[in-house]
Amino acid sequence: MQLSDLRGHKHYSDRAFTGLALAAAGLVVLILGMIAVTMTRRAWPAFGVTFFSSTRWSAADELYGALPFIWGTLYTSAIAIAIAVPVSLGVALFITQVAPPWLKRPMVSLIDLLAVVPSVVFGLWGVLVLSQHFGLGRSFLTAGIILGVMIIPIITSLAREVIETTPASDKEAALALGATRWEMIRASVLPHSKGGLVGAVMLGLGRAMGETIAAALVIGSAIGQITVNPLAPGNSMPAVIANEWGEADGPHKAALIALAVALFVITIAVNLIATSIVQRSMKRSRGA
Amino acid sequence: MYKTIAVSTLALCIAACGGKPDDGGGKSAPLVKEAPGADTADRAVSGRVTLNASGSTFQKPYQEVSIEDFTKANPAVKINYGGGGSGKGRQDLADQVVDFAGADSPYKDADLAKNKGGEVLYFPVLLGAITLSYNLDGVARLQLSPETIAKIFQRDVKQWNDPAIAADNPGVTLPDTDIIVAHRSDGSGTTDNFTRYLDKTAGTTWKLKTGSTVEWPADTQAGNGNPGVAQIVKSTRGAIGYVDLSDAKASQLAFAQVKNQAGKYVAPSSASASAAGDGIEVKANLLFSALDPKGDAAYPITYQSWVIVYAKQPDHAKGTALKAYLKYLVTDGQAQLASLDFAALPRGLADQAVAQLDKLVVP
Numbered sequence: 115m116q117l118s119d120l121r122g123h124k125h126y127s128d129r130a131f132t133g134l135a136l137a138a139a140g141l142v143v144l145i146l147g148m149i150a151v152t153m154t155r156r157a158w159p160a161f162g163v164t165f166f167s168s169t170r171w172s173a174a175d176e177l178y179g180a181l182p183f184i185w186g187t188l189y190t191s192a193i194a195i196a197i198a199v200p201v202s203l204g205v206a207l208f209i210t211q212v213a214p215p216w217l218k219r220p221m222v223s224l225i226d227l228l229a230v231v232p233s234v235v236f237g238l239w240g241v242l243v244l245s246q247h248f249g250l251g252r253s254f255l256t257a258g259i260i261l262g263v264m265i266i267p268i269i270t271s272l273a274r275e276v277i278e279t280t281p282a283s284d285k286e287a288a289l290a291l292g293a294t295r296w297e298m299i300r301a302s303v304l305p306h307s308k309g310g311l312v313g314a315v316m317l318g319l320g321r322a323m324g325e326t327i328a329a330a331l332v333i334g335s336a337i338g339q340i341t342v343n344p345l346a347p348g349n350s351m352p353a354v355i356a357n358e359w360g361e362a363d364g365p366h367k368a369a370l371i372a373l374a375v376a377l378f379v380i381t382i383a384v385n386l387i388a389t390s391i392v393q394r395s396m397k398r399s400r401g402a
Numbered sequence: 403m404y405k406t407i408a409v410s411t412l413a414l415c416i417a418a419c420g421g422k423p424d425d426g427g428g429k430s431a432p433l434v435k436e437a438p439g440a441d442t443a444d445r446a447v448s449g450r451v452t453l454n455a456s457g458s459t460f461q462k463p464y465q466e467v468s469i470e471d472f473t474k475a476n477p478a479v480k481i482n483y484g485g486g487g488s489g490k491g492r493q494d495l496a497d498q499v500v501d502f503a504g505a506d507s508p509y510k511d512a513d514l515a516k517n518k519g520g521e522v523l524y525f526p527v528l529l530g531a532i533t534l535s536y537n538l539d540g541v542a543r544l545q546l547s548p549e550t551i552a553k554i555f556q557r558d559v560k561q562w563n564d565p566a567i568a569a570d571n572p573g574v575t576l577p578d579t580d581i582i583v584a585h586r587s588d589g590s591g592t593t594d595n596f597t598r599y600l601d602k603t604a605g606t607t608w609k610l611k612t613g614s615t616v617e618w619p620a621d622t623q624a625g626n627g628n629p630g631v632a633q634i635v636k637s638t639r640g641a642i643g644y645v646d647l648s649d650a651k652a653s654q655l656a657f658a659q660v661k662n663q664a665g666k667y668v669a670p671s672s673a674s675a676s677a678a679g680d681g682i683e684v685k686a687n688l689l690f691s692a693l694d695p696k697g698d699a700a701y702p703i704t705y706q707s708w709v710i711v712y713a714k715q716p717d718h719a720k721g722t723a724l725k726a727y728l729k730y731l732v733t734d735g736q737a738q739l740a741s742l743d744f745a746a747l748p749r750g751l752a753d754q755a756v757a758q759l760d761k762l763v764v765p
Contacts (some may be wrong), residue, residue, distance in 0.1 A: 291623070337620075341620075
């Protein structure tokens with residue numbers, strides 16, 4: 115009697131839970147879909163051949179070419195990745211393989227603390243320290259460094275988790291064969307976590323591409339600049355949107371929304387690639 | 403526990419942000435100027451009202467002191483002025499999410515039809531000067547003509563001792579320092595008016611056209627907001643940038659005297675911006691441009707800001723409060739402008755603005 119009561123109760127709560135979870139999951143899909151549809155509709159007048167080919171961005175001539183900003187986003191993200199990846203992997207390996215246990219915890223908290231610093235703080239630090247004190251100016255390089263520092267904690271904590279899944283037996287086997295610590299890392303830790311590490315880097319990349327305020331503060335806001343000179347001022351897609359939205363109207367607004375759609379597509383693509391890589395690596399490590 | 407909080411928040415909201423006070427709803431009689439109330443004989447407005455607004459950051463300092471002053475005299479009224487730029491203000495008013503908008507330039511004719519609340523009225527509230535602030539050791543007094551400014555900002559002139567600048571400054575020794583041009587990184591009414599001024603006065607030289615953002619040459623520097631540009635000028639030797647007067651003064655920058663229509667070099671100040679107001683032509687709907695005005699004492703790069711409202715107000719209480727606040731902005735509030743480094747409206751224009759209040763229909 116009591117048991118069946120309990121069972122019946124559980125039945126209802128189970129169904130309620132399933133419904134709730136389903137609604138939450140459905141809501142995410144719905145919101146994403148609605149963002150995509152409404153944004154694309156409002157951006158439609160701006161999409162055209164010139165949007166992806168022109169290097170000019172002129173409200174006066176109603177000519178909007180996104181190429182310099184796409185370039186700026188990709189270039190600064192590349193600089194960020196080049197800075198963040200070696201540092202993050204180094205920190206992750208240090209925490210998991212080298213650091214004594216008493217140092218491990220504070221290190222982890224410190225890195226996580228870096229992740230909660232608001233981006234505007236990084237941006238202001240970039241303006242005051244990097245561009246003024248170190249004389250880097252407002253440039254692709256300054257923005258790249260700031261973005262790099264910002265994504266270090268993300269890549270580090272993901273990399274740490276991935277690396278820690280390396281089975282102790284694999285590591286001990288390498289050590290038993292007479293490998294040094296570095297040889298052990300190279301022979302058993304890195305091959306085991308390769309997929310997960312790539313995924314971590316991709317997530318960092320996604321964050322770097324979408325970062326708005328920090329980039330807007332330090333990138334220099336030059337219009338129509340495509341150059342590999344890292345010290346030249348440039349502009350990135352989210353920075354342009356943030357800077358120009360307030361005073362934009364009509365076609366200018368449509369062009370900014372089109373920029374947002376393009377950014378949306380690029381970041382979603384990066385995230386999809388990241389998840390597929392992570393999933394594949396998880397399957398492989400479970401198999402091992 | 404969560405439920406309790408939610409319910410009490412809701413109750414608070416009903417009490418505080420309820421749109422219509424008791425005296426507003428049922429009355430259909432037009433032009434009820436004094437709402438019934440026990441102790442409100444000397445107050446323009448009674449009943450709790452919140453007015454929301456957004457728009458021009460240029461007039462925001464004036465809005466802030468005015469709101470403080472006005473709501474002190476009318477404690478039942480709450481006014482929020484959100485800033486965000488003239489474009490945002492116009493859009494918000496068009497979508498009827500705010501009760502009034504601040505803007506440095508009017509709606510385009512094509513966009514007027516999209517305004518959900520019908521016809522709009524423009525109330526000019528202030529004039530202000532855009533300075534050409536610079537950072538150059540040993541040059542205490544700098545004179546610039548519109549053509550020279552155009553050449554500097556489109557990078558035709560790259561050194562301070564260029565003959566073009568020397569021609570404007572007879573007898574002054576100019577150093578061979580490189581010129582660093584500073585402009586806005588964000589879309590801005592200041593940029594719009596500055597480029598309009600150059601387009602109007604140096605049209606044959608100026609190639610970058612007009613707009614809230616223009617295609618600045620790549621070898622220039624960008625700062626966010628007037629304070630951002632002021633900061634670049636302050637920290638960079640040889641820099642020059644366009645900064646509104648109050649921010650230039652706040653950063654203690656040196657600024658140039660600019661050649662006006664009458665051929666006189668005039669320094670930006672509250673007085674010279676006011677003088678600019680005397681030499682402008684105003685249309686019947688109170689639209690005008692204060693750029694490049696007539697008059698010997700007028701500072702030429704002077705611009706203006708309006709409050710935009712719908713002519714037909716949908717709500718009695720809000721409309722009454724709005725009318726009273728607008729009246730304050732164009733009358734009593736004007737005395738505060740000089741201390742904020744803005745300029746008051748010329749007498750005639752302020753009178754026209756007061757007269758236009760009659761066109762504001764409150765149910």
